[in-house]
Amino acid sequence: MTTTTTGGAPNTTPVLAGTLDTAAKQRRRRISPWTAVAVGIGYLVLVLFAFVYIYPFVIQLVTGFKTNPDATQNPLSLVPSPFVTEAFQRLGETSFWLWFLNSVVVSVVVTAGRVFFDSLAGYALARLPFRGRSATFAGILIILAVPGIILLIPKFLVLRQLGIWDTYPALFLPLIADAAGIFIMKQFFETIPVSVEEAARIDGASTFRLFWSVILPMARPALITITILSFQGSWNEFSHFLVASQDPNLYTLTKGVATLTSGQLGSGNQYPISMAASLLMTIPVAIVFFAFQRYFISGANAGAEKG
Amino acid sequence: MATESSGAASGRTRKPRSGGITTGQSRAGWTFVAPSVALLVLFVLLPIALAVWVSFSDWNGRGSPLNPDVNFVGTDNYAQILTEESLIKRDFFTSLRNNGYYVLLVVPIQTIMALLLASILNQQLLKARSFFRTAFYFPSVTSSVAISLVFLFLFSGSGAINEILGYVGLEGPTWFGDSRGLLHQLLGALGVWNIDSPPTALTDTTILGLSAWEWLSGPSVAMSAIIMLVIWTTTGTFMLLFLAALQDVPTEVQEAAMVDGANRWQRFRAVTLPHIRPTVLLVLTLGLIGTWQVFDQIFITTQGGPTKTTLTPAYLSYTYALDNNQWGIGTAMAFILFAIIIFFTVLQRLAFRDRAAARQRRRERAANTAAKKATAQTLTTGAPR
C-alpha cells in the first residue's frame, strides 16, 4: 500500500488510478502558467549568469591577440584591432615551455603516485586486517582536518631539513601525500562485496594479486575520479611550488606565469602577455575537463563527502 | 570485520592455511599502507612538529632549526603577535579584520548563489541543463593564478568592469588600488557618520592594536574585487553539491505539499530546505575552512595592499617567514590561524546542528502526516483535494 513505483500517489485500484490520472492532469494544467513563468525567469537568470561566467574567458582568449594599447583602451571589445600574435611570441621567448614541461612532469608523477598509493592504502584500510588499522584511519581523518595553507611554511622547513628543497622531488613528493584520496578509495572499496574477494582468495591468490587483478579493475570509476582530481590539483597548485623551490629551471606553469605579473617582462602592465599565458595554462585542464566532465562532477561530490 | 571473522573461522578448521591468510593479509595490509603513511608522516605530521618547534624558538633562518644554536623562547613569538603593542600585532589583527569581512561576505553569498542556481537548474522542465552546469562549474577547475590574472585585467582602472560601469554613467574606482572601506562609505552615504571627520569616540578607542574606526571599515574596494573573484570561482562547486542534494529530495513529499496547496516558496522552505540541510551545513563548513585560507589570489593581485586592506593571516604568515626572515612569527601565525579555523568550524557546527536535526525531524513528521492525510482522503473520497 505504501510502495510507490513512480513519484505519484500509490496506485491502488484501476478506478482510483483513472481518477488520479485526471486529477494529475488537472493539476498540471492548473499550475502550468505559473510554472512557465517560473521557468522563464529561471532561464533569464541562468542566461545572465552564464554570460557573467563565460565572458571573462572570451575576453581572456581575445586579449591574447591584442596589442598593449588596444587591450588598455578597448578592454571589452571582442575583436582585436589589429590582430597580432606578438603576445604569444614574446611568451615563447620566456621559459614558458620549460614551465609547461615541468608542470606536465609534476602532474603526471603526482597523479600516477596518488592513484597507486591511494588505492593501495584505501584497500588496506577497507579490507585488510592489520593491527593499528583503525588507528591509522583515525590518523588520516585527523590529517584531513588540517587546512592546507597551514602546512605551507612547515613543508618548506621539512624540505630543507631533508635536503631536497629546490630539487625536482620537492615539487612532487609532498603532493603525492593525499589523505583525501585515501579516504575516497577506502569508501569505494567498502562498497565492493566481500564475496568477490573471498572467492578469489579461496583460489589461492596472494593479496597483492587479488588487489591488482580483481579489485582494482572494479574500481575504475573511483580511480578515474582520483586521477582527475589529482591532475587538476597538481596542475593548478601554486602555493606549494612557491616554497618548494626557487631555481627558475624548476618553475612550473603557475609559478612561472605568476612572475609575469611582477615585472619579469620589464616594466609596466602587459595584459596581452598575461592573458596569453593564462589561456595556455588553462587549455590542458579545460580539455581534460570537457572529456571527463562527469568524473569531475562526481569527484566534487565525493571530495565533499569527506567533509 | 567480516573478513577478519571469516578468516578466524577458517583458521579453526584449516590451520596452516589460515595462519598464512591472516598474517599474509596483515603483512600485505602494512605494506599497502606504508608508502602513503610514510608520505603523510613526512609531509604533514613532521612539518607540523618542526613548525611548532620553530614557533617556540628564535631561529633566524640560517642552517637547520634543529641545530644547537637555536634557543627555546617559550611563548615570545605568540606574545608578540597577540599581546605586545607592536607592529606585528597590528598587522596580525589587521589581517584578521580583513579576512573576517571577507568570510562574512563570501560564505553567505556563495552559499545562496549556489543554492539559487542549483534550484533553478533542478527544475524538471529545463533544457540545456548540462550546458549551464558546465559553464558555472568551469571556473572552479581552472587555476587560481590564471583567474587572478584575468580579474587583474578586468578590474584594472581602465578595464572591462569600469567600461561597463561607464555605460550606466558610473565612474568605477581603481579597484585593486582603492583602499577605502565599504562600510565607511556606505554608512557615510547614509549619514551615520562623516568619512572626512570620523567620530572621535571611534578613532580614539583602540582595540587589539586597531582603532574602533578601523575595525568598522568593512572590506576595502580592493578586497571586494577579490571577494567577487572568489565567489565567481567557487559557486560552481557548491552548486554541484546542492544539485546532487536537490535531486535526492523525495518527490512524494513535494507532491503531497503541492496537494496541500503550498506555493513554491512554502514548499521550498518546508520540504526542500530541511532535506538539504546537511548539504547546506557542508557547504557552510567547506566555505568557512576555505575562506580563512585565502592566499593565492592575494599573492597574485594585491600582495596585501593597498594600505594593508587585503592582508590575510595566511599571506601575512608567509611574508613574515619568507620575506622578513622572522620564522618564529610566521609559524606562530600559521598555528593561530589553525586555531581560528577550528574554532569557527566547531562554532558553526554547534550553532546549526541540533536545531537543524530537530527541525528536520519535525518537518519530516509533518510532511509525512500531510502525505498520509492526502492519500487517505484521496482513497476515501476518490478525488484530489
Place this chain on the structure above:
Amino acid sequence: MPATAVLALTALVAACGGGDDPAPGEGGGESAAGETTGVALTVLIASSGDAETAAVTGAATAWAEETGNTVDVQPAQDIQQQLAQGFAGGNAPDLFYVDASRFADYASAGNLYPYADQLTDPEDFYENLRTTFTFEDQQYCAPKDFSTLALQINNTAWEAAGLTEDDVPTTWDELSTVAKTLTTGDQVGLAMAPTRDRLGAFLVQAGGYWVNEDSTAATAETPENVEALTFVQTLLNDGSAAYPVDLDAGWGGEAFGTGRAAMAMEGNWIRGAMTNDYPDVDYQVVEFPEGPAGKGTLLFTQCWGISADSPNQAAAVSLVDYLATPEQQLANAEAFGVMPSRQSAQEDYVAAFPDDAPFIAGGEYGRGPVVAPAIDPVMLELDAQLEALRTADPTEILQSFDTNAGGIVGG
C-alpha cells in the same frame, strides 16, 4: 609498529641536518674560502631590465674567460625572497645584490662575508656609500653604483601647456602651479609612487627625514616633515598629482612613458626604461625644486654581497674586483643608467653623460635610505599608510612611524 615507523622517520629527518653552520658574525680578517680558478659561481641580481642583465652577464662572462671559471648570472624575480630562501636553505648564491635598505638585516644575521678590504683601492669608493654598508664598524661589501631621484618633464606636454624654459619649477609653489597647469583631462601633472622612496625627497627638501643622520633615532614627527607631507597631500587632492595605480601604471616611469603623467620623479634608471619601452617620448631631466630648507633628493645604492656560506668566496672577490673597476662602472653607466660609486670615475661620467647632470648633482645633497636591522616591516607599514595619504592625517602617519621605529632604531 606505527610508532616505530614514525620514530625511524623522525630520526632520519633529524639526521639530515642543514649541513655545516658557520658561526654567525665571524667577520674581518677571515680569508676567503675556495679556489680562484676552475670554479662555478652563481650570481643573483635584481635587474632593472634586459639592459642590465645583459651588461652584468657580459662583464661576468669576460671575467670568467680570463680567469678560467664559469659564471651563471640570474635575474631575480623577487630578490628578497630568493635570498631569504637561499640563506635558510644554506645554498644562497655566491654573489648577489644587496640593497642598502636590507643590508643591516643580512649583516646582523651573519649572512654576509666581509671582503671590502680585499678589493683594489677600497678608499676610492664614496665615503657615504661605504658608511652605508658598514655594520658594527665593519664594512661588509663594496657599493656597486648609486642613483638619485630627479624630476622628469615631458617636453611635448610642457610646450602644449604653454610653458617655457623659465617655468621650470625651482620652488614648491612653482611646482604646484606647473603641475596644475599640466593637468588636463587624461593627463595628470605629476606621477609619484606612494612610498617613502619617493615622497621622502620632499621631507629632505623641507629639512627633515624619517630618522637622524646615523639612523639611531626616529625623527619623523617634526614640523618640517608635517609640512612636506601636507604639501604632497595638497598636490594629490588638487588632482595635479596622482599615484601610478590611479593612472593604470605599475610605476611612475610607465605613467610618464604612456603619457598619463606629464612629469615624474624617478631615478636614473628611467633612462634605460624610456629608451627601451617608450622611445618616442621627448623629455628632459631637471633637479628637484627647492623646498623650505633647500635642495633635497634621495640616494639609492646597492652593494655586491658575498655569501658567508659560499665555498667560492675567493673567486667571488675576484669577480667583484673586476666588476668594480672604474672602466666597468662606466660601461654599466652607459648600459643601464647607474652612476659609478668610485670617485675616480666621476669626471669621465660627467663628460660622457651631461644629460644626467641633475642626477649627479643629487649625489651631494641626497639622503640614503633608513638602514637598521629588521626595519623592513616598519617601512612597509609606512608605505601602506602613505598609500592613503589623500585622506589621512600626516601627523598621525609620522607619529605612528616614530612609535614603530622607536623600538628598533632607538629614540
